[in-house]
Amino acid sequence: MSADSSTQAKALQRIRADVRAMHAYHVQPSQGLLKMDTMENPFRLPQALQKALGERLGALEINRYPGERLDVLKQMLQDYAGAPEGSAVLLGNGSDEIITLLALATAQPGAQGRAKMLAPMPGFVMYPMSAQLQGLDFVPVQLTADFDLDVPAMLATIAAQQPAITYLAYPNNPTATLWAEDKVQAVIDAVGAIGGLVVMDEAYQPFASRSWITQMHANPARNAHVLLMRTLSKFGLAGARLGYLIGPAAIVNELDKVRPPYNISVLNCETAIFALEHADLYAEQAAAIRAERQPLIDALTALPGVDKVWPSEANMVLLRVQDAARAQAAMKERGVLVKNVSAMHPLLANCLRLTVGTREENARMLAALKESL
Incomplete structure (x- = not known):
């Protein structure tokens, strides 16, 4: 081993062993392919709005740190979501950063040792990853075979583990499930009884039939201990990286203390304000995607070689095939x-997750899947 490689090997030992053992979040190369793997809004802004947004962004003082426009954005998000009175908003560089901030703020030892984060699984991969990186113990509770909440198991685990944070993705990723209100409320009540926080992760709210904001x-x-987390990624701004958390001001203001001081750029902020000014357009886009969802599910159900297709309340569909790895690779070969x-x-096991796109995209995806099974 050369001196350089020996020095580097020693330096690598300074990085936490659990981090070195992890795999980085993988984003599949997509150039030249129809991208149906990450639940993005397939619609671009009309050219007139592209021009208007470009002019607005070009006029920004990017030589200055973000300022009062962030307060404008927060108020617009409160109005858009219909936030309850007494709420405050926390902004994040995508909801991923908010998940990190929540873990950072609650990572304190208690009577049972390290603080705990609980979530039904399968669920969003960033929950356990964030817990590990910020020093919380992650406690998974398995969903039923049909991806429903196992309420007795949830209640028993909450009572035994006393989690600081419980995540409920509503609807869930990657299963696209929207659990029954009475089941969700039972979990929320149980968390309230042990003095924990519940985070309702509504990343896919534009495509769901209801929101927990109604119950709040x-x-x-x-629901005084409930925080509502959303993102503008599925709204149509995946590239702008803007997530937000709505909750009682007393709680949100404490969480805000661990936020990096200028985590939202002036470009992200103004893009989000522009989008909310044109919320009707994005609502039309979401409606168009919802309209294509059931026809896609029906077509998938009719395909030979598809073993099961689950209902969806998001802009994705989960299905099981004979060999998911082979089917995915064959679809990639077909673009x-x-x-x-x-x-x-x-x-x-052997499940694929497909984005619901435009009618033309869905047709191309179905043709590729049919040839790949």
């Missing part, structure tokens, strides 16, 4: 990129 209005006392989620959890 209807039953404020029962269509989808997600093989088999390795995420045993319940997802």
